[in-house]
Amino acid sequence: MHMADALISPAVGLGFWAVSGTLAARAARKLETDSSRAPMMGVLGAFVFAAQMINFTIPGTGSSGHLGGGLLLSILLGPSAALITITGVLTIQCLLFADGGLLALGCNIFNLGFYPCFIGLPIYRFIAGNGDSRSRSAFGMIAASVIGLELGALSVVAQTVLSGIGDLPFGKFILFMGGIHLPIGIVEGLVTVSVVGFVTKIRPAALLESSASAQSAFPAASSGILAALLCLALGIGGVLAWYASEKPDGLEWSVTRATGREELESGGGLAARAAEVQEKVAILPDYSFRESDGESAPSARAGTSTSGVVGSIVTLLCVSLAAVGIAAVRRGRSSTPTSAEP
């Protein structure tokens, strides 16, 4: 459930970048005092990749899932270290694996890092209490895993709908995503229980040490700041998305404001001639949308002119030819001995 750049609008993307960037920077500042943890956390980031290679079947669905790792790491390392680890993992997935976009990186850190580390973990701690009862802490982990994952899925839906590029209706999309992630959440919770149980049995020191530092990493006061940040994110996203959908679009709207014109005139004659061509060539005139007949306006969308289509194809050809040209020149130059190069 990595968000892709193809489905996101800049307003949503940059809004979540700001929020996730702030969260990651805060977590980073907390960890800066303890440089001895850096190598360990680096290796644990690589551990998440390795763990994601090992898939397991999700009972009842016939499909297989893999570990998200956010909740497991935050229980074992504390929320700040877990958030940084997940941020590193997501950044590398985006840059090297084409998994999740760069503009969408903020969204992904929020969906897959913030929820398990800063919502899931407190839920687990609340249910588990002092950790004496094994069944309570197991239930806590499953609940935290399900809630964290469902919130992430909800976020993916909200971000997609706010961006307005995919057409999925909010209600159905949410039922679909929520339904898919429920069994995954339960199984991930069970896996987390098994790993945490095993690690505490074999190496209790590893857990004790990390949970001691984890207590200090999540003081109660910071939850207020986090709640405020969450509201801010939703607010920014909502307001900007409203502009993006209500106004022609964010950028065009600001251009209109700046220039006082609806669209930058591209040398009036050209546009007029293009419109003329469109009038002539239109096969189904019923479907040509003119601003003047207002009745059909609600469902009608402005189309692309023929010259736009022709121009796009020509542009694509030109770009490809230029690329082939540059590559040919480069190859020619590298085969002849280069003396001019510094």
Place this chain on the structure above:
Amino acid sequence: MSHHVATLDMLGQGDSPMHRLDPRAKIIALIVFIASVASFPKYSVGRLTPYFFYPMLLISAGGIPLRPILGRIIPALPFAIMVGLFNPLLDATPYQVGPFVARAGWVSFASILARFLLTVGAVLCTIAVTGFPSMCRGLSELGVPRPLVMQIQLTHRYLFTLLSEGERLRRARNMRSFGRSGLDWRTAGRMFSVLFMRTLDRGERIHAAMLCRGYNGSLPALTRGRFNRSDALFLLAICVTSVLFRLVPVTDMVGGFLN
């Protein structure tokens, strides 16, 4: 799987005009480029075509082979297709495409695919002409907090070791699983536990080894970047063209000129 990533990673060690640019210039150019592409309205397809210049420039001037790039793009396609494919089903309003009338959903679907190719292509090409270590240097020079950059650097450093360990574990498990037995979460949970503890040990060994070699909490960069005139020119050129293509309907002008 890790094969393509490793090749993509190694391409960064090459030498070309694109490789020689300062990583900071390439990172900022990439962000401006992606933001410009993403800012187009839902039904833009044609107007996105000029943007192919940037990945193609990186590929051609950087001398990158296409295979490792495509080898990463294609496996990532299904998600964009899965979400995008709902558009043609749900959005049936007619939409004029030149002389034809199409379902608007198909137009927005095409737009999603074009966006996907452009954004993912640009990211992968940038990595291929920069290399991961330089990318991290650029990030820290741009002011990304040090623990964060170090986390990315160190994760990347042990990534391939642990990925192949994960692959070995999975293969061993699959060979011992007949039918669907053994693929359940109980087995996986035990495997994660073992892997986790081995990773903790490895982390401790690595830390000790680093301390032996004088690690004091920071990873020094061997080269310091200098942001010179050609970097500034490159950055300016990419930013100006990205924004220009967004504001001016270039394709309409080209088509109008031809008509």
